[in-house]
Amino acid sequence: MKTQLRIALAQVNPTVGALAANAELILANAAIASENKAHIVLFPEMVLTGYPVEDLALRSTFRAASQSAILKVAADLAEQGMAHLVAIVGYLDQSESHKPQNAVAVIHGGKIVARYFKHHLPNYGVFDEYRNFVPGDKSLVVRIHGVDIGLAICEDIWRSVGPVADLAERKPGLVIVPNGSPFERSKDDLREKLVRDRARQFAAPLVYVNMTGAQDDLVFDGDSIVANAKGEIVARAPQFSDGLMLVDLELEMGTGQPDVVISEEPVAEYPALIPGVAVPMDELSQVWNALVIGLRDYVKKNNFLSVITGVSGGIDSSLTMAIAADAIGAANVYGVALPSRYSSEHSLADAADLAKRIGFNYRVINIQPMVDTFLSELSLNGLAEENVQARVRGTTLMGLSNQEGHLVLANGNKSELAVGYSTLYGDAVGGYAPIKDLLKSEVWALAKWRNALAHSRGEVQPIPVNSIAKEPSAELRPGQKDSDSLPDYQTLDQILHIYIEQDRGMAGVLAAGFTPELAMRTIRMVDAAEYKRRQYPPGTKISSRAFGKDRRLPITSAWRDH
16 A cells, blocks of 8 residues: 655755754744645754764763754644654764764654664764764664655665665665765765665665755755655755755555554645756856855854955966855955065956956055065075065965954965975965865866856856966066976876875876876875875865865875885
8 A cells, every 4th residue: 555745855054063043944944844744854964963063972061952952843843833744853862871873863743753873984084073873783664654764874875784784674665864965076976876776775765865055174065865666866956055845755555664653544645746856067066066155154154254365366366266255245255465576467467357357355465575574584595585475475364364354265276285385374374275175277177167157147257367377376486387396287186186086106196107206206295295284274175085084194104105
């Protein structure tokens, strides 16, 4: 026998630690689900606490607050007339031995009728805060309107053992999976394949909900998916958009042995909604949205009102300003040109052109008198003298930040960070680094993409063509070019992709046809720059091997790839 159920997928943006605000977000979306006659409303992983909470999970006070908050959410749902609705809400719980547990509460009638705890977690990056989780292999099945619904949390479905194997044996009529899955390039393809494969394995529809927004250097892109028992995608939410997706599913009743029974009676027949399947964005659109949302939420959730950075007329600062204007509005963006005696006329002209195109607040501060005063008191030459200019610029920006309340943005890209082509306490200063996970070649590609988007909309292209076309230079000495110190960026980025993104070592670089001399030189620069990367500001993660989050090497190490 079959019945229909209407599932509401709440693709929402919580804030870590804001339990009261997150509870209001849950109640508001549950109310919309109820108004639209949903039977179940599903929220992302740890939506009540925000995600990831990192070492907040180790604080007993925070765990206790989360436990109290989930009980209040259950009571408030009933008090607000939603006792009939089944709400599946992620939160932080703890075991009997007071270890943190990533949990989901099944709420009905003003009470928590069942709880499920995540079992399998990777041991890297974002998820290592749950290193004390309680392992287990048992799944949870809840009967709602006669349908046996299995629960899993995020990474549980990435492994074929444990809860997935248990669920497959228990033959659920529907599987529900709340997620906090960070954005990475091409990850939506992996998710879709996983959802399709698991739905076919369970021989039951699978509902996958993911959160949106950003937390520190992570961005969550939504992209919630529903697949039928054949593994066909029947509904898909837009990426990077907050909202509630409703889907009607025809489901088999009484397929397994539930742990908890909420209701046995089938739902009376009703007209089903026609599902929609959003088309995933192209890759550069995804990256742009991730960078914009990453910066916007970092500014907003940390209570900043504006951002400031140095603008040189170069491609990196130009792209950063375009991202910032899209994120928080040009009126809240401040750019400062900081010329020294080595700054070219075209640098100032391109910086001014950028400000005119985007419309951000712009000023020029000549740093040469400050540099001269510094050097008059301390005899420096060569690289040490060059770095004084960068450090005076950094000090100036931080002084303006303190005085005016702006968040300072660092403009470094991944190629520069990889090989240590930056000045500590100079161009490396700041509170956030929007493009730190973009290789230089990707910076150029994204700048061209953003200009093309503006052109297609009949808008002014934000980034001057000259900033894209000219050869990069730090302008710290006469006629300086980045290529004086580095391989050309196209070549460098190919090596970095092999050595960092693919983690293939010296052998991989040599196998790709690069000379031993070039390979050795580049790899030595990368390995020697770890101490600089550790001191760089956080920035939006868009790759699977972002510095600080996914890739962390010993600073002190005698190992050398040969």
